[in-house]
Amino acid sequence: MSLTADLIERLEQEIPSYNVRPLSLNDFEALCVAEGIITFEHTMPARGWYFVIKGVPFIVINKHLSPGHKTFIGFHEYFHHKYHPGGHLYYKTLAMENKIELQASVMAAIAIIPTAGLALDLIGGESVPEKYNIPIHLAEFRLMVHRVYERWD
DSSP: OOSSHHHHHHHHHHSTTTTTSOOOHHHHHHHHHHHTOEEEEEOOSSSEEEEEETTEEEEEEETTSOHHHHHHHHHHHHHHHHHSTTSOEEESSOOTTSHHHHHHHHHHHHHHSOHHHHHHHHHHTOOHHHHHTOOHHHHHHHHHHHHHHHHHO
16 A cells, blocks of 8 residues: 555545544554454553464553653554554654555554644644654654645645
8 A cells, every 4th residue: 555645535534533633542542442453551662563463463552652652653553453464563763764664654643643733733833742742753753744745635
C-alpha cells in the first residue's frame, strides 16, 4: 500500500473520527479490542513493539512515555498490525528511510493530530508539543506530514 492521500481517505472511512479529532489512548484500546490485539505497557528499551505469538497479536508500549507519545506509539504499532502483518516490529526512533516505518508514523501522526486541528493550531500560534503532550521531534514530524498532505489536496 502506497503512502498517498487514498490511504488517509481509507482510514477516515474505517476509523471513526480519524483526521477529525485527536484520537486518544482509549480510541487506540477500543480498536485493539475490536481486532483482538492484547495491549500493555512495560519498561523496555524500545518505545513500542508489535508482535504475534501463536496467532495472537500484541502491542507493548513503553510505560515511561508521555500520554501523547504513548498514543502515537500505540497507533504506530496498530497500523503495523493492520497494514504490515507477519513481522515483529519495534519502534525506537522515527525511521524516515524505512518505508513501512514511515508509513506507520504518518498514519499515527494524523491520528493524534488531525489536519484541520493542526492548521488551526498553527494559525493561533498554539504550541503543538504542549497541546498534544508529545516530544518536539514528533511535532516537527507532524508539521512535515502536514506540508506533504497539503500537496495531496
